Amino acid sequence: MSDFEREGRFDEASGIPEEVSEIPAETPADAPVDAPADAPESAPEDAGGTEEQSAEETAAAEAAEAAAKATAERLAKKAAAREKRRELPRVLAGMFRNMPPSAKMALSLFVITSVSAALLAATHILTERPISEHRQAAVERALAEVLPGRAGYALIDGAELPGSARELYAAYSYDGGEDYAVNVAPNGYGGEIEMMVGVDAGGSVTGVSIVSMTETAGLGTKAGSPEFLGRFTGKRAGVSIGRGDNDIDAIAGATISSRAVTTGVSDALAAVAAYTASSYYYAEEGDGQ
Amino acid sequence: MKSDLKSVGSRFSDGLIFQNPVTVLLLGMCPVMAVSVSVFNGIGMGLSATFVLIFSNTVISLLRKFIPENVRIAAYIVVIATFVTIVDMLLQAFFPQLSKSLGLFIPLIVVNCIILARAEAFARVNGVFNSALDGLAMGIGFTAALIAMSVVREALGAGTLLGVPVMPPGFRPALLMGLAPGGFITLGFIIAAMQWALNRRKRKGKL
Amino acid sequence: MSRELIVSSSPHVKVSDGTSSIMLDVIIALAFPIGITVFQFGPRAAVIAAVSAASCVAFEYLYRRMMKKPGSISDLSAVVTGLLIAMCLPASVPYWMPVVGAFFAIVVVKQLFGGLGKNFMNPALAARAFLLSWPAAMTAWTASGVSLPLWDASASATPGADAVAAATPLASLKTGIIPNISLPDMFLGHIPGSMGEVSAVMLLLGGFYLWVRGVISLRIPLSYMGTVAALTFAFAPAGADRPMFMLYHLLSGGLILGAVFMATDYSTSPVTRRGQVLFGVGCGLLTVFIRFFGSLPEGVCFSILIMNACAWLLDKAGRPRRFGARAKRKGGIGL
Numbered sequence: 001m002s003d004f005e006r007e008g009r010f011d012e013a014s015g016i017p018e019e020v021s022e023i024p025a026e027t028p029a030d031a032p033v034d035a036p037a038d039a040p041e042s043a044p045e046d047a048g049g050t051e052e053q054s055a056e057e058t059a060a061a062e063a064a065e066a067a068a069k070a071t072a073e074r075l076a077k078k079a080a081a082r083e084k085r086r087e088l089p090r091v092l093a094g095m096f097r098n099m100p101p102s103a104k105m106a107l108s109l110f111v112i113t114s115v116s117a118a119l120l121a122a123t124h125i126l127t128e129r130p131i132s133e134h135r136q137a138a139v140e141r142a143l144a145e146v147l148p149g150r151a152g153y154a155l156i157d158g159a160e161l162p163g164s165a166r167e168l169y170a171a172y173s174y175d176g177g178e179d180y181a182v183n184v185a186p187n188g189y190g191g192e193i194e195m196m197v198g199v200d201a202g203g204s205v206t207g208v209s210i211v212s213m214t215e216t217a218g219l220g221t222k223a224g225s226p227e228f229l230g231r232f233t234g235k236r237a238g239v240s241i242g243r244g245d246n247d248i249d250a251i252a253g254a255t256i257s258s259r260a261v262t263t264g265v266s267d268a269l270a271a272v273a274a275y276t277a278s279s280y281y282y283a284e285e286g287d288g289q
Numbered sequence: 290m291k292s293d294l295k296s297v298g299s300r301f302s303d304g305l306i307f308q309n310p311v312t313v314l315l316l317g318m319c320p321v322m323a324v325s326v327s328v329f330n331g332i333g334m335g336l337s338a339t340f341v342l343i344f345s346n347t348v349i350s351l352l353r354k355f356i357p358e359n360v361r362i363a364a365y366i367v368v369i370a371t372f373v374t375i376v377d378m379l380l381q382a383f384f385p386q387l388s389k390s391l392g393l394f395i396p397l398i399v400v401n402c403i404i405l406a407r408a409e410a411f412a413r414v415n416g417v418f419n420s421a422l423d424g425l426a427m428g429i430g431f432t433a434a435l436i437a438m439s440v441v442r443e444a445l446g447a448g449t450l451l452g453v454p455v456m457p458p459g460f461r462p463a464l465l466m467g468l469a470p471g472g473f474i475t476l477g478f479i480i481a482a483m484q485w486a487l488n489r490r491k492r493k494g495k496l
Numbered sequence: 497m498s499r500e501l502i503v504s505s506s507p508h509v510k511v512s513d514g515t516s517s518i519m520l521d522v523i524i525a526l527a528f529p530i531g532i533t534v535f536q537f538g539p540r541a542a543v544i545a546a547v548s549a550a551s552c553v554a555f556e557y558l559y560r561r562m563m564k565k566p567g568s569i570s571d572l573s574a575v576v577t578g579l580l581i582a583m584c585l586p587a588s589v590p591y592w593m594p595v596v597g598a599f600f601a602i603v604v605v606k607q608l609f610g611g612l613g614k615n616f617m618n619p620a621l622a623a624r625a626f627l628l629s630w631p632a633a634m635t636a637w638t639a640s641g642v643s644l645p646l647w648d649a650s651a652s653a654t655p656g657a658d659a660v661a662a663a664t665p666l667a668s669l670k671t672g673i674i675p676n677i678s679l680p681d682m683f684l685g686h687i688p689g690s691m692g693e694v695s696a697v698m699l700l701l702g703g704f705y706l707w708v709r710g711v712i713s714l715r716i717p718l719s720y721m722g723t724v725a726a727l728t729f730a731f732a733p734a735g736a737d738r739p740m741f742m743l744y745h746l747l748s749g750g751l752i753l754g755a756v757f758m759a760t761d762y763s764t765s766p767v768t769r770r771g772q773v774l775f776g777v778g779c780g781l782l783t784v785f786i787r788f789f790g791s792l793p794e795g796v797c798f799s800i801l802i803m804n805a806c807a808w809l810l811d812k813a814g815r816p817r818r819f820g821a822r823a824k825r826k827g828g829i830g831l
Contacts, residue, residue: 096355105360112352112364116371123375127382134385191392214392255791463596465629474604 138211139196143181146198146207147171150179160274163267166194168275177201180275182268183211188223188260190214195261197232197268201276205232205239208265213257220257228258237269297422304426307487311434312480316402320394321435322472328451331439332432333387337380338398339428341372345404346424348372349412365408366399373398403431434479441475442466515612519572521709525702526579526757532698533691537587538643541691544585548594549578555602565611573612577601580620580757583692584750584797585627587644588636597623613763617804621758621797637664637688664689665748666793672733674744682747693750703756715772716765716779717755723780724751731788751783754796764804771807771814778803778810 096104143153150171159168164186171179179200185192193213198206210224222228231248232239241250241262250258310316317338324334348368349356356364377395380388388395398404407427412420443449446466448456456462465471533541552574560567568574581597601623606615628634638644665675665687677687685695692699706712725742732741745751759765759779766772779799786795803810 101357101359104357108352108356109360109364109367112356112367116367119371120374123378127378130382131378134381138385212389214390461630461633463629464631465626470626471629 139183142183142196142209142211143169143171143198145209146196147179147181149173153181156275159271160278162270162274164264165267165271168271171198179206180272182271184264184268184271186260186264186267188213188215189220189254189256193223193257193260193264195264197265199269199272203269203273203276204234204236205265205269208232208261215254215257220254222251223254223257223261229261232261232265235265235269237266237273239265239269300419300422301426301429304423304428304430305433306430306483308427309430309434309483310403310406310427311431312476312483314403314406316406317431318476320397320401321438321476322469324391324394325435325438325442325472325475326446326467327390327443327449328436328439329387330390331435333380333384334391334394334398335428335432335435337376337391337395338401338403338431339425340376341369341398342404342407342424342428342431343421344372344424345369346407346412346420347417349408350415350417350420353413361409361413362405365405369404369408370399403427437479438472438475441479442471446471515571515573518711519576521706521711522576522757523572523579525705525711526576526583526692528702528705529583529692529695529698529753530579532685532695533583533587536640536685536694537638537691538645540644540646541582541587543646544587544589544591544594544691545579545582547591548582548598549575551595551598552578552581552602555599556607559603559607563607568611571612574602577606577619577623580692581623583753583757584620584624584690586634586637586689587691588638589633593627593630593633597627600626615763616807617801618758618761618764621754621801621804624797625801637690639688640686640694664793665744666787669741669744669748670787670793672736674736674740675748679740679743679747682744687748689748690750693753696747696752699752699756703752706756706760712756712760713772715769716759716776719773719776720755720759720779720783721746721751723777724784727780727784731784745784745787749787749794750796754783754800755779758796759800759803764807766807766810766814768811768814768816771810771812774810774813775803775807778806 096107099107140153147153151174153169153171156168156170161168161182164184165182166185167183169181169183171181173179179198181196181198183194183196185194187193191214193215194211195213196209196211198208200206208229210229213221213224215221215223228251235246235248238246239262240247241258242248248258248262250262304310306313308314311318311321320334320338324330345365345368349365352364352368373396376398377388380391380395407423411423415423440450443451444455445463448454448460448462463471466475530542530545533545553569556574557567557569559565560569578594578598581601582594585594585597601619605617605619605622606612609615665677665682668675681687683696685698687694703712703717707714725746728745729738729742732738755776759776766775779796782799782802783795786792786798792798
């Protein structure tokens with residue numbers, strides 16, 4: 001701390017500093033720095049009275065003096081800290097400029113990535129719920145489309161999911177029957193085609209609904225048309241593109257998309273077959289149906 | 290003040306016409322080709338890219354003294370990727386059908402050359418306000434180019450505009466326009482038309 | 497012609513060849529296969545050819561006029577392009593299709609690049625590829641011998657629909673089975689397919705005429721068809737009759753049409769001898785590849801277009817050695 005600044009504080013404190021005003025009135029109300037110097041001077045004056053009084057007063061004066069000294073030190077430290085805080089950006093910038101280059105790179109990247117991570121985490125928290133709600137709504141919509149009018153739907157955990165099958169749902173009807181729907185995602189021409197395939201308890205397709213597809217507009221997207229998807233209704237395991245009874249016609253010019261949808265339906269049928277033949281089914285059914 | 294207004298105006302005319310990122314600077318053509326199949330997608334992609342451009346330009350300009358030269362590309366990519374991911378998450382949460390149709394191309398905004406090029410060429414050496422303005426202008430230019438391309442490609446390739454049929458009943462859509470070759474041909478014609486118009490202006494002495 | 501500079505002193509031998517006379521020869525050679533399409537598909541075929549040629553000429557004239565360039569329709573190259581486009585189409589296409597194809601071929605592929613001789617792709621083939629934008633119309637093959645009505649010739653409107661919407665021989669060759677058509681039928685053209693590709697005998701006659709007149713050299717057609725023959729013979733599916741498989745492949749699809757009329761286009765094929773042979777071999781390779789492994793039954797169109805893009809490279813490979821220079825130089829192609 002420079003002399004100038006000390007003096008500046010001196011000038012600021014030309015009145016009674018707040019902390020010092022709590023000290024007993026005998027202590028002269030001088031600047032804190034000068035207080036230790038002044039106190040002994042004034043002490044003898046005060047002690048100029050009676051002998052008993054001077055002993056007490058000396059003690060009190062000394063205590064006040066010590067207290068003033070402590071307060072002065074506290075104030076000095078606080079001032080120093082304030083000063084450091086003001087200089088902080090300048091000091092840091094200087095430190096940064098003088099850092100070795102590798103440290104500079106590491107620090108700047110660390111700061112940027114930490115802030116990014118924080119922002120992303122915040123956005124994730126904000127958007128998590130709407131995203132899962134949308135997905136849930138899309139799945140429910142698809143389920144209602146392929147297996148309409150059921151009492152309830154339930155996701156079956158741990159089912160065997162061959163090929164492109166992703167999830168197996170069971171749908172319970174009011175009269176106690178159980179049908180299935182499989183969420184499949186086969187690879188089409190422009191990415192995955194997410195579909196819901198409804199399969200009844202007898203192993204034939206009840207309907208196919210597209211959840212999402214990114215095929216070529218006007219050509220591959222024809223594979224998502226109700227006309228094409230309707231061809232799958234009633235088909236059983238082993239459905240493929242062709243001329244037979246259990247086969248469907250592909251769309252002219254959209255072979256890959258048609259094949260993808262067919263593969264998805266096939267995998268769905270296989271998933272249901274695997275489930276109904278597996279131990280899960282018998283364990284759940286008990287008496288069996 | 291007057292010169293400020295003029296420079297703002299010139300920034301916008303640069304972004305829209307004279308330095309249009311797609312038709313003059315020929316940047317960011319990959320998403321343009323893929324997304325300009327329908328006008329709805331084009332507008333969505335353009336606005337998302339504009340959002341990312343503005344914010345990334347601003348942040349990079351703010352940090353321009355802080356990022357050392359040799360790691361600047363890495364730092365820019367982190368900043369850009371952060372904003373793109375934020376846009377992606379916001380789209381998925383609040384505009385799900387747009388997010389589905391744009392699909393893979395929202396994450397690909399990260400490597401869209403326009404954003405990196407403007408960060409490197411402009412935000413690195415200019416102030417925050419100018420950089421943000423530049424981001425906005427370039428984004429608008431990008432969106433305008435996307436809209437121009439998708440109007441042609443959707444009308445000729447699917448017979449609709451924003452999903453509404455606009456062609457006379459006997460019209461049979463040309464599937465090629467919805468695929469890559471149609472995109473390149475359309476872009477070629479648009480660039481040719483712009484160059485012809487700009488050259489006419491030059492010849493008439495208005496430049 | 498009158499503005500051509502004479503670079504040496506007289507006497508000169510004047511050859512009467514010019515672009516227009518060469519194109520006239522090509523038109524005469526095309527008259528054979530186009531003539532027979534009228535018998536196979538009815539007068540509609542001739543109308544389509546006429547519409548195609550007329551729209552090509554119209555677009556070229558309009559473009560040259562609008563861009564203030566000297567007129568070029570007198571060199572008859574637009575007519576040739578129009579006729580070639582028509583030959584690539586099935587006879588049942590609506591009339592606007594050759595017009596759209598003509599626009600693409602003349603304006604986009606030919607004129608925008610600088611006109612005759614400056615295109616890098618065969619305009620007629622590029623137009624055919626462009627017209628695949630309407631795949632249903634482009635694959636609506638009709639049986640040979642059924643005369644199509646002049647208006648509304650879609651398969652559903654024509655009586656005897658079963659016979660009309662027919663599969664081409666290439667479709668069954670794709671599955672490895674020799675089609676159920678006799679060889680003479682294949683040769684004469686009693687098969688479904690696009691207008692110009694069905695009659696092998698007429699195409700060969702046209703090619704012969706062109707060779708006799710010196711318009712084309714046999715290097716490209718022979719190397720092209722020879723490669724296809726060799727490959728289809730060598731890689732015939734197990735159990736098939738090899739020579740028959742090869743013959744059916746040679747006679748079906750646009751192979752002869754492409755090899756004789758499209759691949760030999762001057763501006764899009766190499767000039768050097770070795771380059772031309774390589775060009776033909778490359779076309780043959782790609783054609784067989786696409787026919788065997790691609791999702792399309794026909795590979796001629798795209799293989800020629802791809803080789804067109806490589807023609808400049810093949811010219812470099814086939815460059816004759818400079819007189820006096822050493823035979824082998826480091827770095828090979830490209831120096």
